[in-house]
Amino acid sequence: xxxxxxxxxxxxxxxxxxxxARWAESKQExxxxxxxVAAKGVKSMMREATGVIENVxxxxxxxxxxxxxxxxxx
Numbered sequence: 001x002x003x004x005x006x007x008x009x010x011x012x013x014x015x016x017x018x019x020x021a022r023w024a025e026s027k028q029e030x031x032x033x034x035x036x037v038a039a040k041g042v043k044s045m046m047r048e049a050t051g052v053i054e055n056v057x058x059x060x061x062x063x064x065x066x067x068x069x070x071x072x073x074x
Contacts, residue, residue: 005053007031008046008061018045023063032058 006023007030014020024030033039036052039059043049050063 004065005062006065008042008049008063010042010061012042021046023048023065027055027060030060032060035059 004025006025007027008021009024009029010017010021010031033042036054036059039052039061043052043061046061046063048063049061051061053060053062
C-alpha cells in the first residue's frame with residue numbers, strides 16, 4: 001500500500017461549502033489559507049482531514065490517502 005497526500009479545495013463563499021469541498025492531488029489545485037488558525041478551523045469541519053501543513057507561508061488542509069483505493073487508510 002502506498003500513501004499519498006490530498007489537499008482540500010474549498011470555496012468558503014459558496015453555500016454548503018463543506019458539502020461541495022473536494023480533495024486535489026496538488027497544492028496548485030488546493031485552497032491555501034493565510035494562517036494556521038484558519039486552516040485548523042476548516043480542518044475541524046472536515047471529518048476526513050488528517051492535518052494541516054505549511055508551505056512558504058501558506059497553510060493547507062490535507063488528508064492521507066492510500067493508493068490501493070481503500071476509503072479507510074490506516
